[in-house]
Amino acid sequence: MMNKINNKKTSLYLNILLIVIFAAVITLLDTNVIGDAYVRRILNLSAIYAIVSVSMNLVNGFTGLFSLGQAGFMAIGAYSVAIFTVPLAERAKIFYITPQNPVLAQIELPFVAALLLGGFLAALVAIMIGVPVLRLKSDYLAIATLGFSEIIRIVFTNIKSITNGALGIKNIPTMPTMWVFFGIAIISIGFMRLLITSSYGRAFKAIREDEVAAEAMGINLFKHKVMSFSIGAFFAGIGGGLLATLFATVDPNQFYFPVTYNFLLIIVLGGMGSISGTIIASFVVTAGLEILRFFDEPLTLFGISIPLFRPGLRMVIFSILLMLLVLFFRNGLLGQKELSWKLIIDLLSGKLPRKKTGEGGGVQ
Amino acid sequence: MKRVLSLLLSLLMVLTLFTACSPAASNGEPEAEEEPGPAEDADVIKIGVFEPLTGMNGGGGLQELGGIEYANKVYPEVLGKKIQLVVVDNKSDKGEATTAVTRLIEKDKVVAIIGSYGSAVSIAAGDIIKNAQIPAMGASCTNPMVTQGNEFYFRACFLDPFQGKVMATYAIEQGAKTAAVIMQNGDDYSVGLANFFIDAFKNLTGDENSIVDVSEFQLNESDFNAILTNIKAKNPDVIFAPSAATTAPLIIKQARDLGIDALIMGGDTWENPAIIDVAGEDAEGIVLSTFFDENDPATEEAQKFVEGYKKELAGKEPIIPAVAALGYDAYILLRDAIERAGSTDGVAIRDALRETKDFEGVTGIINFTEEGDADKNLAVIKTVKDGQFVFVDSVEVK
Numbered sequence: 225m226m227n228k229i230n231n232k233k234t235s236l237y238l239n240i241l242l243i244v245i246f247a248a249v250i251t252l253l254d255t256n257v258i259g260d261a262y263v264r265r266i267l268n269l270s271a272i273y274a275i276v277s278v279s280m281n282l283v284n285g286f287t288g289l290f291s292l293g294q295a296g297f298m299a300i301g302a303y304s305v306a307i308f309t310v311p312l313a314e315r316a317k318i319f320y321i322t323p324q325n326p327v328l329a330q331i332e333l334p335f336v337a338a339l340l341l342g343g344f345l346a347a348l349v350a351i352m353i354g355v356p357v358l359r360l361k362s363d364y365l366a367i368a369t370l371g372f373s374e375i376i377r378i379v380f381t382n383i384k385s386i387t388n389g390a391l392g393i394k395n396i397p398t399m400p401t402m403w404v405f406f407g408i409a410i411i412s413i414g415f416m417r418l419l420i421t422s423s424y425g426r427a428f429k430a431i432r433e434d435e436v437a438a439e440a441m442g443i444n445l446f447k448h449k450v451m452s453f454s455i456g457a458f459f460a461g462i463g464g465g466l467l468a469t470l471f472a473t474v475d476p477n478q479f480y481f482p483v484t485y486n487f488l489l490i491i492v493l494g495g496m497g498s499i500s501g502t503i504i505a506s507f508v509v510t511a512g513l514e515i516l517r518f519f520d521e522p523l524t525l526f527g528i529s530i531p532l533f534r535p536g537l538r539m540v541i542f543s544i545l546l547m548l549l550v551l552f553f554r555n556g557l558l559g560q561k562e563l564s565w566k567l568i569i570d571l572l573s574g575k576l577p578r579k580k581t582g583e584g585g586g587v588q
Numbered sequence: 589m590k591r592v593l594s595l596l597l598s599l600l601m602v603l604t605l606f607t608a609c610s611p612a613a614s615n616g617e618p619e620a621e622e623e624p625g626p627a628e629d630a631d632v633i634k635i636g637v638f639e640p641l642t643g644m645n646g647g648g649g650l651q652e653l654g655g656i657e658y659a660n661k662v663y664p665e666v667l668g669k670k671i672q673l674v675v676v677d678n679k680s681d682k683g684e685a686t687t688a689v690t691r692l693i694e695k696d697k698v699v700a701i702i703g704s705y706g707s708a709v710s711i712a713a714g715d716i717i718k719n720a721q722i723p724a725m726g727a728s729c730t731n732p733m734v735t736q737g738n739e740f741y742f743r744a745c746f747l748d749p750f751q752g753k754v755m756a757t758y759a760i761e762q763g764a765k766t767a768a769v770i771m772q773n774g775d776d777y778s779v780g781l782a783n784f785f786i787d788a789f790k791n792l793t794g795d796e797n798s799i800v801d802v803s804e805f806q807l808n809e810s811d812f813n814a815i816l817t818n819i820k821a822k823n824p825d826v827i828f829a830p831s832a833a834t835t836a837p838l839i840i841k842q843a844r845d846l847g848i849d850a851l852i853m854g855g856d857t858w859e860n861p862a863i864i865d866v867a868g869e870d871a872e873g874i875v876l877s878t879f880f881d882e883n884d885p886a887t888e889e890a891q892k893f894v895e896g897y898k899k900e901l902a903g904k905e906p907i908i909p910a911v912a913a914l915g916y917d918a919y920i921l922l923r924d925a926i927e928r929a930g931s932t933d934g935v936a937i938r939d940a941l942r943e944t945k946d947f948e949g950v951t952g953i954i955n956f957t958e959e960g961d962a963d964k965n966l967a968v969i970k971t972v973k974d975g976q977f978v979f980v981d982s983v984e985v986k
Contacts, residue, residue, distance in 0.1 A: 265687050266687055394714070471683070520676070
């Protein structure tokens with residue numbers, strides 16, 4: 225009993241400590257005291273990937289809907305930011321083949337408004353396609369959503385007076401501080417975390433475990449599925465909008481369907497049904513690819529140049545690491561567990577129960 | 589088992605951290621990294637190269653890199669210091685491209701950057717380059733938006749508007765009165781080039797109705813019969829179909845099978861032996877424009893390059909790829925500018941690049957326009973004869 229209370233208190237202190245360290249590190253990075261633009265860019269990209277991955281996990285991991293439409297929703301968010309935040313004076317130069325729609329050419333929105341608009345548009349589209357498509361299950365749903373994300377991309381390629389077609393849009397204003405990305409990431413992920421621990425979240429998990437049983441318990445399947453799907457789409461749209469401002473440019477090919485697989489990779493790696501696992505995996509995958517650049521450079525050991533070290537090797541190493549991870553951690557890094565101080569302390573002191581599959585309840 | 593694994597993983601993480609902190613050690617130039625002073629104090633001058641070496645455009649990126657590396661071999665020094673190329677892969681992906689360029693600027697402290705094959709990644713990197721005030725030289729990115737409004741981005745190739753004009757001029761010289769255009773929907777290169785051809789053709793004929801048909805096809809489409817039947821009914825004198833080397837032979841073959849005998853023309857991507865391999869007999873007589881012809885060197889530099897690089901390739905490629913020639917030009921243009929600037933300061937190099945006058949490159953005499961684009965007036969027209977690409981004409985456009 226004593227032990228438990230102590231643990232709770234320690235957790236709280238450790239949490240506060242962690243938040244302070246986190247805020248300090250971001251502020252120091254932001255003011256250029258430590259790190260450089262390279263580190264900042266990787267971290268910003270990781271934060272955006274974390275938002276999109278958690279939004280995808282909400283649908284795939286927590287509600288059990290195998291959806292692959294993330295790239296399409298991101299495209300909606302990204303184009304919303306691109307179309308509405310580019311300064312009016314530069315529009316004509318960008319739309320040099322097909323002039324921009326005269327109505328849109330007059331409208332310039334502040335970044336936050338355009339970002340939210342992108343999120344809401346993505347959610348609206350999600351509801352529109354969710355109503356017919358969410359009646360499908362497993363693989364069929366995956367194919368339908370994948371097809372949808374391709375439709376979005378092709379539509380964006382063709383409505384040239386709005387999106388500038390294949391040429392894309394550039395000169396999107398960029399953000400001066402990392403807090404834009406990390407702040408929005410914290411708010412978004414925090415919201416999704418609250419949602420998942422709420423009664424709605426429990427309903428999502430019930431649907432994931434057994435649809436028939438959930439319905440028997442009085443859960444409105446359809447309502448909850450559409451809700452999870454559209455909220456997931458909303459945050460994917462937000463992530464896409466942030467991506468647009470980070471890169472300062474968008475084009476339709478950026479949202480080609482393999483992009484979705486990046487996020488699928490992240491949530492499988494982090495654990496389907498674990499928010500903290502997904503966040504960790506977002507940072508590991510994004511930063512990992514950059515760290516592994518070491519393998520792309522020529523290496524000379526004791527005067528002998530090793531021929532294996534050449535551009536492309538890092539992708540091989542990355543793939544091997546992924547295979548090892550999937551082989552030894554079937555359920556991803558964290559499975560359905562969340563990272564907590566108790567888990568870390570147990571892990572460090574080797575107190576973790578031997579039998580892993582018995583834990584977490586959800587694994588069958 | 590578990591503990592062993594977690595130990596192993598944490599070891600790996602520590603290892604990767606270690607490597608991340610000391611990228612310079614792998615270059616065999618540890619002193620350059622430890623020196624906190626500006627790059628010009630070191631005994632090497634670093635030029636960054638960002639190219640797609642893997643991913644969608646990996647093939648083209650490697651060809652371009654070949655030309656850049658050969659140029660580095662021929663001219664290894666500037667301002668009495670050795671030039672070291674730092675090559676990073678951008679995976680044909682915007683996210684990777686932006687981090688790769690930031691890495692070059694922040695970690696490797698390069699004084700200038702060359703790249704990239706593929707305009708989309710170059711546009712994405714453009715903003716970072718502009719803010720860091722590091723001059724960049726594109727080799728084959730032809731989209732006008734790459735250099736537009738970015739005074740630090742230059743390029744060695746001609747642009748789509750110029751190429752479109754060249755093809756329109758050539759078509760009219762051949763007596764064409766009407767033209768049909770086929771473009772690939774969603775491909776910025778194809779759409780851009782096609783549109784500029786249409787504009788130029790209408791301008792030169794003075795007839796708004798001289799373009800009888802404009803059709804678009806999707807990526808990976810392989811049946812063009814519907815488009816071509818439509819075109820056949822309108823009976824144009826030429827068909828202009830800028831497209832990737834994988835699609836082009838299909839269009840050519842199906843057009844000839846339908847009995848269309850109009851002149852079929854394309855852009856620089858058509859200078860690829862794959863087209864002749866796949867289209868066979870039907871490829872005879874197609875016309876394309878390109879940057880450079882190894883059988884007709886435009887300058888002395890070109891003569892030297894063709895002889896040297898042929899040996900270097902030693903049968904690896906049947907012909908010298910035009911992008912390799914452009915990569916070579918991008919490198920020597922930058923080197924020349926650094927030499928004239930007398931320093932490795934970004935702004936000084938940019939100013940020197942702007943003052944480049946009648947520079948003798950492999951792909952012709954190069955000057956820069958206000959926007960930083962190579963102001964070339966020469967394009968090479970080639971055709972296919974007896975299963976070979978042969979030089980037809982150099983077209984000058986004012």
